[in-house]
Amino acid sequence: MRLGERFPGRRKAVPVPAAAKAQPYTFGAPVAGWVTNQSLVKSKPFSAQRLENFIPTSTGIIMRGGSVKRATIGSAPVESFITYNAGGTKKIWACDETTIRDVTSPASPTVAPAASVSGQTSGYYSYVNFTTSGGSFVVAVNGTDFLQLYSTTFDWSAVNGLAxxxxxxxxxxxxxxxxxxxxxxxxxxxxxxxxxxxxxxxxxxxxxxxxxxxxxxxxxxxxxxxxxxxxxxxxxxxxxAAITGVATSALSHVWLYRNRLFFIEGGTMRARYLGIDSVTGALGSLNLSGIFQRGGSLLFGATWSLDAGDGIDDKCVFVTTEGEAAIFEGSNPAGATQAEWNLVGRYDLTDPMGKRATMRAGGDLIVATKEGLVPISAAINKDAAALSLAAVSRNIEPDWKREASRRLSLPWEIIKWPDMNYAIVSLPVTADGQESWAFVVNLETGAWCKFVGWATRCLELHDSRLYFGTNDGLVLEGEISGNDNGLPIYHTYVGNPDHMKSLGGLKTVHQARPTFLSATPYNPKISFSVNYSVDLPPAPTAADGGTADLWDSGLWDVAKWDQAQPTGSVGGGQWISIGKTGHVMQPQLQITSYLNQRPVTEFVQLDVTFETGGVVV
Structure with missing residues (x-):
């Protein structure tokens, strides 16, 4: 080999200038939320690979609140909730397989209240609140027991073919x-x-x-x-009065459409309906077996509107267990003309995750399916194979599909919570050792996160407060206090890989300084992972939560429910030594919460200083 000839296979690093200096760089808070459906090499800006118990907002990420046990209804799972809201009366019931129990204000969170209804064979109810000229009612069905009708006048009553x-x-x-x-x-x-x-x-x-x-x-x-x-x-x-036409124990789902109660006759392709402004009477019948092509049976129905309210443009949607949707328009299902009742079309979804796993958003009907959270409007314009592209949950598509496969044996539920500006999707625990999770999406930005520690078998929003039931018979209220029924909350953020504007270049992050807007104590731990390998250190200790008594976080008649929210202040903190070297960086934030009040802490940004090294050629 001649002098100066390059040795085969050997590489040489481009030298770094001797005068290289530390540079500043800012990692913005992951306002785009939890994003896992992308290449790690070119990640979406301001996104997170993990976002647990932090809620993305338009300005940063905030710590979620805790949960408090409100009632125990027994040892069997809480399968669903029922609520009533009329005439100034607001009530909520928790349902297990055999009973319906009032948990509006139980005397004790550990002693089961007396059963309002007993002798049932299923606790998974579909219900509506319906005000007619005769009063305000709750109509609840479960597909195996007689329809249950509630009014403040006569409490609960089973309705069948007899008055x-x-x-x-x-x-x-x-x-x-x-x-x-x-x-x-x-x-x-x-x-x-x-x-x-x-x-x-x-x-x-x-x-x-x-x-x-x-x-x-x-x-x-x-x-x-x-x-x-x-x-x-x-x-x-x-x-x-009686409901005739079919045994009410066969009715498995109920919804309101154009001031009329509609029902699914469980296990069939027949829908049933009552007269306008009525909760009893003779049931009409709609046989939809000639419309659908994949078999199965009707699972649920709902109202879909082209605007955000209820009006003449409302359409009646019927969805099967196999993920087909038939859409009708009109106000009289017994009508003989198209103006009275007309089939708009049949469209393909994928398998729905439960008859209570829907929500209204901006007039659209959003349905949880195995492919994701899909708007009905998208099903009209896209093939079923392409629906995941239009899914609200597209950013977390791999995680959604994985959990849909793992937790398919129990129905999912969705609750939209406008006051908190998010919707929460229950992920029921279906096997021993399965994680207690819920998926959460910001209603304004569409950014996702995951709640870890909430075993959400079912969900309900009552009086602007969120309740969830568990497999071990507990009813808990969410987003209250700063701990999960006496257990700490671990808030974790891991950013998606960031090349820091130097693709392929070697970087060393020397120091970091976070910025928070906070009104409650917190103890953050900042760290970095490098080169696509996430390595989180142990969680930090919890900050002192003080002894504040806020409404429903302290003792009844002691807590100050009208106490003003603490005023937040911006804090940049001190520079923290990092000393991490790699080609790609992932910022990490961990906070452990064990407060006596709901945390008021928002992470805004992370400033760092770093130096670049040579590019290997």
Whole structure:
């Protein structure tokens, strides 16, 4: 080999100028949120590879609040919630497989409240609030038990093919039993008890199949047990009429369309509907079996609007278990003309994740499917294979699809929370060892994050407060306090790889300084990973949370619910030594929260100083 000839296979680094100086660089907060559907080599600016328990906003990322146990309804899973809101009365019930229990203001978070409804065989309900000329009601169905109707006038009542009446009693000596026949001692009248409300020596019997006429003050005796005197000076009172046409135990889903109740007849391709402004009566029938092509059965229905309200442009959507959607327009499903009822078209989605896994957004109907969170408007214009491109959840597509496959055995739910400007998607735990997660999206920016530590079997928004039920029978309120029912919250941000404007160049980050806007204590830990390999250090210790008592975070009648929100201040903190070298950098932020109040801390940016090295050639 001649002098000066390059040795084969050997590379030489371009020398770094001796006068190289540290340069400044700023990593902005990941306002684009959690993004995992991209090449790590060319990541979306201001995005995160991991964003756990931080919520992206338009200006930064904020720490989520904690959760507090509000009720225990037993050891069985809380499968769904039901709410009522009318005439100034607001109530929420938690449902397990056999009962419906009022958890609006339970006496104890550890003792199950008395069952409002018992003897059920499924706790997964679909419900609507419906105000008619006859009053304000909750209509709830589960596909296996009779339809449940609630009003403040008569509490809960099972509705089937028979009218239901109320017989009040007093001077009770023996309790009555549901399902038995009662007999009037003087009149000889009989009836079947469908519900007994016992207030000690007084109460009410809900009865059906009456023969004869019960008389006031006669002794009413149960065929199995029960004895009291009738307290009916004006006679028995009808509280609900019958629903006929099909057994209401077959109705699995309910929704409102053009002031009319629609139902799915579970396991079939038939939809049912009642008359306008009615919660009882004869059910009409819609057979949709000739419309769909993939088989299966109807799963749910909903209203889709071309604007953000309810009006003449509303359309009625029917969705099957196989992910097909049929869209109708019109106001009279029994009508003989297209103007009264008309099929707009049949469109392909992918398998829906649950009949409660939908939400309205800007007039559109968003449906959670195996491919992602898909707007119905996109299904009209795209093939099913391309729907993921239009999905609201596109930024987290790999994670969505993975969890949809892992957690398919239980239905998902979505709750839109305008006050917090986000929507939360439940990820029910379906196997031992599975993570307690929920997906969260900013309603304004579409940026995503993940809540870690919330075991969201089901979700509900009630009185502008978020509740979730768990597999072990607990009801918790979310976004309150600064810890998860006594456990710390670990907030974690890992940025997507950043070449710091020097693609392929070697960099050394020497120092970093974060900027926060905060009104509550926090103890951040800043670190870096390099060269696409995430390496998080142990989480930091929690900052002192103080002893503030905020509404629903302290004791009843002690907490100051109208206390002003703490005023935030900007803090840049001190420069922190980093000393990390690599070709690509990923900033990392960790905070451990164990506050007694909801944290008010926003991460804004991270300033660093770095030097560049040579490019290997």
């Amino acid at each position: 239901t009446y109320r017989l009040n009693f007093d001077t009770q000596t023996v309790n009555y039993v549901t399902g038995q026949t009662i007999t009037g001692g003087t009149s000889g009248a009989t009836a079947t008890v469908v519900k007994s409300i016992d207030n000690g020596t007084t109460g009410s019997l809900y009865i059906q199949s009456i023969t004869g006429t019960f008389q006031d003050n006669e002794t009413i005796t149960g065929g199995i047990a029960g004895s009291a005197q009738a307290d009916i000076p004006a006679g028995v009172v009808q509280i609900s």
